[in-house]
Amino acid sequence: MKRLCKFLLSGLLCLFVSGAGHALEKVDFIVSGRDKGSVSALESNGVTYVDVQKTARKFGTGIELFAQSKQAKISTKGFYAILTAPLAEIIINAQPHTLSAPVLIQGSKMMVPAEFFLLPQFQEAVDKYVSFQDGAFYVERRFNLEFSGEQKNKTDTLLVFDARKKIAYETKQLNKHTVTVTFPNVTLKRDLHSRTRTDFIASMDVRQGRNGEAVLKVILGKNAKDWSFTETDGKLVFRAGAQKAAPVLAAAPAAQKAEAPTSQPDAKPALKGPSLANEKPSVLMEDDGFIEMKAAPAVQPVMKAEKPAASKPAPVIKAEPNPLAIRTAHKKMRIMVDPGHGGKDPGAVRGRYREKDWNLDVAKELARLLKKGGFEVQMTRDNDTFIALSERSKKANQFKADLFVSIHTNASKNRSANGFQVYFRSEKATDKEAAEVAALENEAMQYEEVHYNFVDALLQSMAKNEYINESSKLAGYVRNAVYKQPGIGIAVNQNNSVRQANFYVLKGVNSPAILVEMGYISSSKDRGRLANGTVRDRTAKGIYTGIVNYAKKEGWID
Numbered sequence: 080m081k082r083l084c085k086f087l088l089s090g091l092l093c094l095f096v097s098g099a100g101h102a103l104e105k106v107d108f109i110v111s112g113r114d115k116g117s118v119s120a121l122e123s124n125g126v127t128y129v130d131v132q133k134t135a136r137k138f139g140t141g142i143e144l145f146a147q148s149k150q151a152k153i154s155t156k157g158f159y160a161i162l163t164a165p166l167a168e169i170i171i172n173a174q175p176h177t178l179s180a181p182v183l184i185q186g187s188k189m190m191v192p193a194e195f196f197l198l199p200q201f202q203e204a205v206d207k208y209v210s211f212q213d214g215a216f217y218v219e220r221r222f223n224l225e226f227s228g229e230q231k232n233k234t235d236t237l238l239v240f241d242a243r244k245k246i247a248y249e250t251k252q253l254n255k256h257t258v259t260v261t262f263p264n265v266t267l268k269r270d271l272h273s274r275t276r277t278d279f280i281a282s283m284d285v286r287q288g289r290n291g292e293a294v295l296k297v298i299l300g301k302n303a304k305d306w307s308f309t310e311t312d313g314k315l316v317f318r319a320g321a322q323k324a325a326p327v328l329a330a331a332p333a334a335q336k337a338e339a340p341t342s343q344p345d346a347k348p349a350l351k352g353p354s355l356a357n358e359k360p361s362v363l364m365e366d367d368g369f370i371e372m373k374a375a376p377a378v379q380p381v382m383k384a385e386k387p388a389a390s391k392p393a394p395v396i397k398a399e400p401n402p403l404a405i406r407t408a409h410k411k412m413r414i415m416v417d418p419g420h421g422g423k424d425p426g427a428v429r430g431r432y433r434e435k436d437w438n439l440d441v442a443k444e445l446a447r448l449l450k451k452g453g454f455e456v457q458m459t460r461d462n463d464t465f466i467a468l469s470e471r472s473k474k475a476n477q478f479k480a481d482l483f484v485s486i487h488t489n490a491s492k493n494r495s496a497n498g499f500q501v502y503f504r505s506e507k508a509t510d511k512e513a514a515e516v517a518a519l520e521n522e523a524m525q526y527e528e529v530h531y532n533f534v535d536a537l538l539q540s541m542a543k544n545e546y547i548n549e550s551s552k553l554a555g556y557v558r559n560a561v562y563k564q565p566g567i568g569i570a571v572n573q574n575n576s577v578r579q580a581n582f583y584v585l586k587g588v589n590s591p592a593i594l595v596e597m598g599y600i601s602s603s604k605d606r607g608r609l610a611n612g613t614v615r616d617r618t619a620k621g622i623y624t625g626i627v628n629y630a631k632k633e634g635w636i637d
């Protein structure tokens with residue numbers, strides 16, 4: 080083993096990496112001393128990389144991958160980071176930050192330097208202590224009370240606790256043999272059950288309860304005539320003995336003290352993880368409260384296998400004003416109508432019918448009606464040309480659109496799937512089917528040029544979720560109006576036709592936005608209807624009426 084120390088972030092991070100010829104293939108997860116599996120890893124130039132998706136899930140954070148922009152977004156409450164291959168520059172909570180090595184793409188995986196998960200901001204966000212040693216992540220609860228060991232003497236037995244703050248407690252003797260100590264406000268390093276088996280203490284059990292409370296429960300041994308719980312030399316000590324006496328702590332640390340990670344809430348990445356060799360053999364059970372995420376519910380476009388691109392100079396990140404703040408009030412509602420797909424991207428195809436043609440036809444009719452109705456209207460395309468998804472939201476934002484309406488036609492392997500649906504964007508999909516529809520529409524990203532646009536990503540994350548409520552309202556109005564529009568002949572399920580899913584095209588739009596799936600091109604029934612120009616015009620009319628009703632309700636028109 081070759082030990083490498085790297086100077087990092089003005090802190091010191093020591094990575095223990097195997098030498099040449101022993102390529103690191105996985106990194107283990109040791110959570111509160113327990114093996115919690117591993118993630119795939121690799122080494123490059125002495126830097127340990129881990130699979131970003133698997134690792135983020137192990138930590139219980141959200142993770143989205145964007146194949147074409149080669150970006151990953153890791154998010155959890157109050158924290159997000161945007162990583163871009165092949166750059167070392169990342170964004171954390173809108174602030175630029177540089178890793179010691181660039182993010183890589185390997186096969187279908189995005190690999191990031193392990194140091195990312197040691198960043199103080201990340202540790203704080205996941206509310207854990209994280210350290211890295213000997214090819215493993217060590218993850219610990221952020222604790223302020225830790226069992227540090229037992230001290231077995233001739234006339235008494237001591238249970239010793241280290242506290243990281245002044246800790247309140249209350250003792251109670253439940254019966255002849257059972258004593259509890261309740262700590263109303265602590266976080267234990269870990270739960271512990273230990274059979275001490277001395278004449279004074281038979282066993283002890285300490286665990287984290289609800290609302291920040293922890294309870295120590297001690298079963299006294301047969302010769303215990305007296306017990307006490309006191310603060311002694313800055314340590315909390317439970318003593319049970321043959322007679323009343325003050326606890327006397329040995330000069331050396333009591334028993335075998337487990338080595339704690341050194342990081343504090345605001346500290347630099349920890350140097351060492353706790354040593355497993357120091358685990359006490361008397362420990363029978365431990366609980367750690369660690370969450371291992373199941374497959375994330377959000378749609379995650381699969382990254383295509385590609386060779387890492389050559390290094391590009393880091394983009395300059397300019398301070399951009401918040402898009403929400405620069406919105407100017409205009410009298411007429413501005414609507415961006417977005418016919419899905421186009422040009423080299425046909426969308427769903429069945430026989431001679433192509434989604435892109437129907438989308439364009441309905442969008443044009445919708446735009447015509449809206450203009451006639453007094454709205455200001457633009458279209459992302461008004462002919463058969465290819466427009467990248469990111470370009471569509473950009474156009475809408477340049478237009479300062481108040482609404483964004485994307486027109487699509489659905490498709491499914493299930494030929495009996497049919498009906499009209501309206502989607503609005505949210506991180507989580509209504510159900511598996513909604514997620515599949517989003518995955519289908521997001522596939523259009525494969526036609527996009529690779530771009531590394533930090534500013535875009537930044538603005539997108541700012542605008543995120545601002546408009547979910549308005550979008551769901553708009554979706555409801557459009558659904559109802561299409562339902563009432565005569566002569567369409569495509570099912571509108573009242574319970575199930577307004578849905579949410581993670582559509583890339585709606586992601587960057589700084590306004591309420593919906594995506595309409597007019598029907599299923601894969602359903603012979605829907606296809607028969609949509610192939611009819613009159614039906615398409617009626618669909619446009621229905622969508623139009625829904626938008627008008629929404630605009631009235633929102634006070635744009637009388």
Ligand SMILES: [Zn+2]
Binds near residue numbers: 420426427434488520
């Ligand atoms: Zn589509």
